[in-house]
Amino acid sequence: MSPAEVKDLYKILGVGETATKEDIKKAFRKLAVKYHPDKLKGDKKSEERFKEINEAYQILSDDKKRQQYDFMRKNPFGAGFSQGPGGFSGDQSFQFNMDDLGNLFSGFGGLGDMFDLFGSKSKKSRRAASASMRGADAQTSITIPFETAAQGGQHAIRIPKKGVCPQCGGTGAQPGSRQITCPRCKGTGSVFVSQGSFGFSRTCPECMGTGTKITQPCSVCHGTGKTEASKTITVKIPAGIRDGQKIRLAGEGEPSPGSGPNGDLYILVNVLAHPKFKRDGDILYSEADIDLVTAIQGGKVVVDTLQGPVTLKIPAGTQPGTKFKLKGCGVKSKKGRMGDHFVTVRVALPRNLSAKQRKLFDEFASSLK
Numbered sequence: 001m002s003p004a005e006v007k008d009l010y011k012i013l014g015v016g017e018t019a020t021k022e023d024i025k026k027a028f029r030k031l032a033v034k035y036h037p038d039k040l041k042g043d044k045k046s047e048e049r050f051k052e053i054n055e056a057y058q059i060l061s062d063d064k065k066r067q068q069y070d071f072m073r074k075n076p077f078g079a080g081f082s083q084g085p086g087g088f089s090g091d092q093s094f095q096f097n098m099d100d101l102g103n104l105f106s107g108f109g110g111l112g113d114m115f116d117l118f119g120s121k122s123k124k125s126r127r128a129a130s131a132s133m134r135g136a137d138a139q140t141s142i143t144i145p146f147e148t149a150a151q152g153g154q155h156a157i158r159i160p161k162k163g164v165c166p167q168c169g170g171t172g173a174q175p176g177s178r179q180i181t182c183p184r185c186k187g188t189g190s191v192f193v194s195q196g197s198f199g200f201s202r203t204c205p206e207c208m209g210t211g212t213k214i215t216q217p218c219s220v221c222h223g224t225g226k227t228e229a230s231k232t233i234t235v236k237i238p239a240g241i242r243d244g245q246k247i248r249l250a251g252e253g254e255p256s257p258g259s260g261p262n263g264d265l266y267i268l269v270n271v272l273a274h275p276k277f278k279r280d281g282d283i284l285y286s287e288a289d290i291d292l293v294t295a296i297q298g299g300k301v302v303v304d305t306l307q308g309p310v311t312l313k314i315p316a317g318t319q320p321g322t323k324f325k326l327k328g329c330g331v332k333s334k335k336g337r338m339g340d341h342f343v344t345v346r347v348a349l350p351r352n353l354s355a356k357q358r359k360l361f362d363e364f365a366s367s368l369k
């Protein structure tokens with residue numbers, strides 16, 4: 001699809017691109033006299049021509065506006081603009097309508113708001129543009145258990161699903177009812193708004209640019225042409241996903257306003273904390289309690305890992321705070337390798353000793369002297 005054409009203001013005034021301010025002024029005066037409405041009363045064509053001449057002169061006689069106009073002429077749209085997180089892929093041309101241009105041009109000093117610089121191909125081309133436009137991207141979020149994030153899995157979500165209304169097929173009109181040509185824009189889809197000696201065209205607010213008006217809105221969709229239902233989709237959670245990461249589901253976003261492809265759905269993933277495990281990337285951390293005797297004489301302790309309980313050998317003389325590595329018991333990394341799990345040992349000391357135990361400790365203490 002080719003973008004709308006930029007009006008050739010130089011041609012309208014019959015001057016070259018390198019024309020000086022003086023040339024432009026002269027050309028304008030000559031044409032203005034020729035096409036002045038006072039002179040040619042009731043001649044619609046001349047009136048249009050006069051408007052065009054006026055508009056061209058307003059821009060080309062102003063250094064700043066002329067510069068912006070020249071820039072626009074030499075920079076057809078398509079480069080530099082992107083939409084949504086993915087941007088446009090290479091084969092998608094940049095499509096727009098006049099309302100979008102108003103926004104794009106705000107950086108150019110609002111030029112787009114003031115002048116209709118684009119040969120108004122109106123209804124047809126505008127409709128064609130919106131027909132092949134991609135639907136908007138949508139966003140949602142899910143909260144998943146720690147284990148699902150670490151090991152991967154599935155998570156079902158319900159998402160609103162916009163569809164075409166089955167009764168009216170998307171037109172928004174009650175079947176059998178009459179659709180009339182929009183009285184405001186006479187079916188062109190745009191209206192011309194005058195401002196002083198010049199004007200600009202906008203999307204018709206009465207018909208939203210469609211050029212037609214519905215006399216009786218569809219009883220199912222109340223004139224929107226769309227239905228809203230919800231559907232359940234199962235999201236595949238890749239192993240090792242982190243809190244705050246996003247999953248993209250291609251084509252599950254908003255539908256196109258026409259027949260273009262759907263947008264994408266971005267799912268923000270929140271990962272719940274775990275009562276025992278802490279995670280840093282693909283490494284897991286946890287703590288294990290051992291008793292005094294095990295710490296001193298050595299032994300075994302059963303620790304929980306993501307893969308289930310594992311028996312850890314405690315060597316004699318293990319100090320509190322000692323870290324043990326359980327190789328490959330952590331979280332699967334991006335490269336598919338398994339991270340490690342580190343267990344920090346805490347030593348639980350006995351609190352209430354019996355008289356006999358205290359005596360034994362006395363003996364033990366004196367043996368150290």
Ligand SMILES: [Zn+2]
Pocket residue numbers: 182183184185186187188189190204205206207208209210211212
């Ligand atoms: Zn209209």
Ligand SMILES: [Zn+2]
Pocket residue numbers: 165166167168169170172173218219220221222223224225226
């Ligand atoms: Zn409907």
